[in-house]
Amino acid sequence: MIAVFGGGGFIGSHLCQRLIDQGKSVVAVDIDSEKIANLLSEDSFTFHEADITDEENDELCREVIKEADVVFDLIAYANPQQYVDKPLEVVELNLFENLKIVDLCEETDTRLIQFSTCEVYGLLGNRDDIVFSEDSSNLILGPIEDQRWIYSCAKQLLERMVHAHGQENQLQYTIIRPFNFIGPQMDYLVESPDEGTPRVFASFMSALLFDHPMYLVNGGTNRRTFTYIEDAIDAIMLILRNEGGQFDREIVNVGHPNNEVTIEEFANRMRTIYAELSPDGTLPELRTISGEEFYGEGYDDSERRIPDTDKLQSAGWEPRYSLEDLLTESIQYYIDQFESELDVQP
Numbered sequence: 001m002i003a004v005f006g007g008g009g010f011i012g013s014h015l016c017q018r019l020i021d022q023g024k025s026v027v028a029v030d031i032d033s034e035k036i037a038n039l040l041s042e043d044s045f046t047f048h049e050a051d052i053t054d055e056e057n058d059e060l061c062r063e064v065i066k067e068a069d070v071v072f073d074l075i076a077y078a079n080p081q082q083y084v085d086k087p088l089e090v091v092e093l094n095l096f097e098n099l100k101i102v103d104l105c106e107e108t109d110t111r112l113i114q115f116s117t118c119e120v121y122g123l124l125g126n127r128d129d130i131v132f133s134e135d136s137s138n139l140i141l142g143p144i145e146d147q148r149w150i151y152s153c154a155k156q157l158l159e160r161m162v163h164a165h166g167q168e169n170q171l172q173y174t175i176i177r178p179f180n181f182i183g184p185q186m187d188y189l190v191e192s193p194d195e196g197t198p199r200v201f202a203s204f205m206s207a208l209l210f211d212h213p214m215y216l217v218n219g220g221t222n223r224r225t226f227t228y229i230e231d232a233i234d235a236i237m238l239i240l241r242n243e244g245g246q247f248d249r250e251i252v253n254v255g256h257p258n259n260e261v262t263i264e265e266f267a268n269r270m271r272t273i274y275a276e277l278s279p280d281g282t283l284p285e286l287r288t289i290s291g292e293e294f295y296g297e298g299y300d301d302s303e304r305r306i307p308d309t310d311k312l313q314s315a316g317w318e319p320r321y322s323l324e325d326l327l328t329e330s331i332q333y334y335i336d337q338f339e340s341e342l343d344v345q346p
C-alpha cells in the first residue's frame with residue numbers, strides 16, 4: 001500500500017490517479033477531497049479526511065504509515081501569499097508537522113518520499129552557474145525581514161533533518177525538489193483579484209476566463225522553468241520504483257530545464273494560446289505591479305532557477321511537454337471546465 005499525505009492537493013490528486021491507474025492500493029490523508037472526488041468510489045483507494053495538526057489524528061497517521069510500503073509527504077502551505085501573510089503557520093506545518101511524519105516513518109521503518117521545493121536554491125547571489133544541482137549548488141536566501149524566504153528556510157531545515165535521520169538512524173528516504181509544476185486542478189480560480197492569490201498559472205488563467213488584469217509582479221522579469229504535471233508524475237513514479245536503489249537517500253530535482261521563460265513572456269504566451277483556443281473571448285490587459293503592493297510587505301523573489309536533471313535522466317526520464325504543449329493542454333482543460341459549468345447553470 002502507498003500512503004499519500006496531501007493526496008487531495010494539486011500534485012497529490014494526479015499522483016493518486018496515476019497510482020490507481022497502475023493498480024496500486026492507495027491511502028490518502030488530507031483535509032480536502034474535492035480534487036479526488038472521482039477516486040473516492042475506487043476499491044483500491046481509501047481516503048481519510050483528517051487534519052494532521054490535530055492530535056486526535058496522531059494514531060490514524062501512525063496506523064496509515066505502519067501499514068504503508070512507501071509514504072509520500074506532500075502536505076504544506078505552498079503559496080507565496082501565505083509565506084508573507086502567516087509565516088509562523090508556514091513553519092509550523094511545513095517543518096514541525098512534517099517532522100512528525102518523518103519520525104513515524106523512522107519508527108516503522110517505512111520509506112519516505114518527502115516533497116521539498118526548488119525554492120531552497122533561493123536567490124542567484126553571486127553564483128557562476130544558473131543550473132542548480134542537488135548536491136553541489138549553494139542555497140542562498142535573503143534577509144530575515146524578507147519573509148518570503150521562511151518557506152524555503154523551513155523546507156531546507158526539513159531536508160536537513162530528513163538527511164540527518166538517514167545518516168544517524170538509517171531512515172530510507174528520497175527528497176523531491178519540484179520546479180513549478182502546472183496543469184489541471186492547480187490551486188483554484190478567482191473571479192476577481194480580491195478573492196485571493198493563486199500561483200501564477202491559476203492566477204493568469206483566472207484573468208483570461210473572468211477578464212480581469214494579468215498582474216506582472218515587478219514587471220514580470222523573473223524567470224521560471226515550468227513543468228507539466230504529467231511529466232512530473234512520470235518522474236515521481238520512477239522515483240517510487242527506485243530501481244536498484246538508485247534514489248536511496250538522494251535529493252532529486254524534478255523540472256523541465258528547457259521550458260524557461262520570463263513571467264511577462266509566460267503571460268503573453270498564455271494570451272496567444274487562449275486567443276487561439278477561445279477566439280470569441282476578450283483578452284485581459286497586462287498590468288505591472290510592485291511585489292509589495294501585490295503580496296504585501298516582506299515579499300522577495302527568485303530571479304531564475306533551472307534544474308540540473310542528470311539524476312532523473314540517467315534513470316531514463318525525459319520530459320515530453322514543451323511550454324507550448326503544456327500551456328495548450330492546461331488552458332484547454334480550463335476552457336472545457338468553464339464551459340461545462342456554464343452549461344449546468346440555470
Ligand code: NAD
Pocket residue numbers: 005006007008009010011012029030031032050051052053073074075076077078093115116117118119177178179180181182187
Ligand atoms: P497543494 O496545496 O495543492 O497540496 C497540499 C495539500 O496539503 C492540500 O491538498 C491541502 O489540503 C493539504 N493539507 C494542508 N494542510 C493540511 C493538514 N493540516 N492536514 C492534512 N492535509 C493538509 O500543493 P501542491 O502544489 O500539490 O504541492 C505539494 C507539495 O509539493 C508541497 O509540499 C509543496 O511545498 C511542494 N511543491 C510543489 C510545487 C509545485 O510546483 N506545485 C513546487 C515546489 C514544491
Ligand code: UGA
Pocket residue numbers: 078079080116117118119151178179180181198199200201203204214215216217218220222224263301302
Ligand atoms: C512557488 C511556490 O513557492 C511553491 O508552490 C513552490 O515551492 C515553487 O514555487 C514551485 O512552484 O516550484 P513561485 O514560483 O514564486 O513560488 O510562485 P508563483 O505564484 O507561481 O509565481 C511565479 C512568478 O510569477 C513570481 O515571480 C511571481 O511574482 C509572479 N506572479 C505570480 C505574477 O507576476 N503575477 C501573478 O498573478 C502571480
